[in-house]
Structure formats: C-alpha cells, structure tokens
Amino acid sequence: MKIFFSILTMILISLSVFADKGAFVHPKDFLSTLSKNKKQLWVVGYVNGTPEESIKDLEISFANGADAIVFESGDYKKLDDTLAIIRKKFPKAVIGVNFLGPDEKLFTYKETFELATKHKAQIAWTDFSGVDQINEAKDESLHAIDALKPKDVFYVSGIHMKYSTLKNPEKTIQKSALQAMGWVDGIVITGLKTGVATDPDRAKNVRAVIGNYPMGAASGVSAENVGTIIDSIDFVLVNTSIAEKSHRIIGEKVKELRAAMDKVVATTVDKK
Numbered sequence: 001m002k003i004f005f006s007i008l009t010m011i012l013i014s015l016s017v018f019a020d021k022g023a024f025v026h027p028k029d030f031l032s033t034l035s036k037n038k039k040q041l042w043v044v045g046y047v048n049g050t051p052e053e054s055i056k057d058l059e060i061s062f063a064n065g066a067d068a069i070v071f072e073s074g075d076y077k078k079l080d081d082t083l084a085i086i087r088k089k090f091p092k093a094v095i096g097v098n099f100l101g102p103d104e105k106l107f108t109y110k111e112t113f114e115l116a117t118k119h120k121a122q123i124a125w126t127d128f129s130g131v132d133q134i135n136e137a138k139d140e141s142l143h144a145i146d147a148l149k150p151k152d153v154f155y156v157s158g159i160h161m162k163y164s165t166l167k168n169p170e171k172t173i174q175k176s177a178l179q180a181m182g183w184v185d186g187i188v189i190t191g192l193k194t195g196v197a198t199d200p201d202r203a204k205n206v207r208a209v210i211g212n213y214p215m216g217a218a219s220g221v222s223a224e225n226v227g228t229i230i231d232s233i234d235f236v237l238v239n240t241s242i243a244e245k246s247h248r249i250i251g252e253k254v255k256e257l258r259a260a261m262d263k264v265v266a267t268t269v270d271k272k
Contacts, residue, residue, distance in 0.1 A: 027185040030154055031214045031234060034094050034122055035067035039261050040235035042066065042096065042123070042216070043254065046247035047073035051085045057249040058086060058093065064251045065258030070096030070125055070237060076111060083119040096123025109145050109157075116153045124150070125188070125237070129157035131179040132167060142183055156186035156216060156235075159206075173202060174209045186214035188237065196220045203232035223253075223260040230264045 034040065043061040047054055054071060061069045071086070073079040079099060086095065097115045101108040109126050116124040130142050149155050159176040173189070180187050189206060191198050197220030206215060214234045221229075222241035242253035 027154070027214045028212050028234075030185055034154060037067055037262075039230055039233070039265055040067040040216075041254070041258055041261060042068045042070050042235055042237045043242065043249060044098075044218075044237050044239035045069045045071045045249065046239065046243075047071050047075070047079050047082045048247060051082045053248060054082050055086060055089065058090065058095070060249045060251040061254055062093070064254035066254055067235075068094040068096055068123055070098055070123055072098035072100055072125070074100040076115075080115060080118070083115060083121070087119045087121075091120075094123070095119075095121050096125055097121045098125040098127070100127070107145075110148060113148050113150055113153070113155075117150045122152075122154060124153045124155045126155075126157045127161055129159055129180050129184050129187075131176050131183065132159060132161075132171065146183055154185045156188050156214075156237075157184045158188040158190065158218070161188075161190055174205055177206045177210050177215075181210060181213055186216055186235065188216050188218045190217065190219035197222070197225050198229055200228040200232070203229045207232040221257070223256040226257065226260050227264045230261060236261075 031040070043057070043066045045054055045057045045061070058069050071079065071083060073082075076099060079097065083095075083097060086093070097112055097119070099108045099111040099115060101111065107126070107128060107130065109124075112124050112126050115121070130145055157180070159180050160173045177187055187206070187210065189198055189203060198217040203215075203217065215232070216235035216237055217229055217233050218237035220240070221236045221238045226236065236257075238257065239247055239249075242257055243249050
C-alpha cells in the first residue's frame with residue numbers, strides 16, 4: 001500500500017507540472033511529429049572531426065533509414081559551428097543536439113537548449129535529467145531546467161544513467177521514471193556502460209509504470225539485440241554498433257538496424 005501511494009504521489013506531481021504549462025500536448029503526440037515510424041532510429045553523430053564528416057554522417061544516416069541524427073560534443077564552439085553549417089545546408093532535416101560539457105559538469109541543459117534554439121534543432125538531449133541528483137521534483141533546480149526548455153523542442157534525458165552516481169542509492173529506476181515525467185518529453189535509459197545493451201527487464205519495469213510516455217534506449221543497441229527491448233521503447237539513440245572506431249557512420253549498419261526494428265514491429269502487428 002505504501003508503494004502504491006508513493007507511485008500515485010509521483011504521478012500527481014507530474015500532472016501538476018503539465019497543468020502549469022497551459023495547453024497540454026502529450027509527449028507521445030509530440031514525438032510522432034518527428035517521424036511516422038512507430039519505433040524511431042536516432043543516430044548519434046559525434047562532432048569530433050570536420051563539418052564535412054558530420055555532413056556525411058547525416059547524409060548516410062538518412063539515406064539508410066534513420067529518423068533523426070543527434071550531434072554531440074564536449075567542445076561547444078565546434079558543435080556550434082558544425083550545427084550552423086549543417087542547418088544551413090539541410091534546413092528541414094530532423095536533427096538534435098547534446099552538449100556533453102566537461103566530465104565533472106553533470107548539468108548541460110542550458111548550453112544544449114541554447115544550441116537547439118539557435119540552430120532550430122527538433123531534439124535536445126542531456127545525459128542527466130536531474131531527478132537522480134536532486135531529491136524531489138519540486139526542487140528549484142528542476143523548475144529552472146523546465147523554465148529554460150524550448151517549447152518546440154523534444155527534450156530527452158536520462159535516469160539511472162551509465163557512469164552516474166545516485167544521490168539516493170535506494171531510489172528505484174521506476175521512481176526516477178515517474179519523477180522525470182513532466183520534466184522531460186522522453187525518458188532515456190542505458191546499459192551499465194557505453195556499448196553495453198540495456199537490460200530488457202529494466203526497460204519493461206520502467207514501461208510498466210510510465211504507461212505510454214515516450215522512452216528510449218541509448219547504449220549497446222544493435223541489429224542483433226534491438227528485438228529484446230523494442231516492445232518497451234519508442235526510440236533508440238545509437239552510434240557504437242553502426243559506426244567505425246572513429247565514430248563515423250556506416251550506412252550498411254544503419255540499414256541493418258532499421259530493417260531489424262521494422263521486422264520486429266511488423267511481427268508484433270501480425271500477432272495482434
């Protein structure tokens with residue numbers, strides 16, 4: 001009973017956040033404006049080379065079935081300059097941005113939102129949503145993040161992220177997920193480290209408490225294992241399994257992942 005009321009409280013907190021925003025568009029509907037695919041493939045583009053290399057990553061990604069490409073870097077100027085060139089060349093492409101910042105800096109939402117607004121990116125992604133580093137959703141820091149979030153950007157962020165340290169080690173991922181609802185448009189979960197697949201049971205446990213709220217997986221996703229989590233998620237953020245060691249995107253690998261995702265979705269529909 002105590003667990004039930006705890007979950008109910010978190011849901012009510014999330015709904016109160018929505019109420020403060022006025023006219024409410026469910027994040028699931030927001031997500032569907034980015035692509036018609038039921039399960040979306042978002043390529044992660046590392047901005048670690050020339051703008052021409054990032055442009056090639058984008059072209060290869062979309063030519064092979066990606067729904068979006070999210071560019072990330074810890075170098076603000078390099079990311080800013082590259083996004084400017086890309087947006088000028090591809091004014092309608094669905095792109096995203098994730099400014100990583102220095103290793104010790106957990107919260108990079110200000111810079112990420114700034115870049116997303118400046119370059120008309122449809123997606124903003126930060127590794128840490130704040131719910132695992134801050135005790136309660138009513139905390140001013142979470143309100144500050146929400147106040148800065150561009151209204152026309154789909155904001156995704158992580159809970160129980162790889163390499164992160166929880167402020168409360170006893171806090172379950174389900175409770176973090178419920179708390180994140182209303183602060184982010186899409187919840188992101190990962191494996192224990194880069195390249196390690198997300199635990200299917202972990203994904204199912206989160207899905208069980210968030211209903212149809214958007215959720216994605218952001219580590220270790222490949223054509224070989226995507227079928228184990230696809231029922232629980234709405235989008236994947238992927239680089240390792242579809243890229244060279246330099247992180248340059250491999251078209252055939254993107255195509256294989258897209259095909260694997262579509263096959264599982266088609267099989268699920270047929271069973272129904």
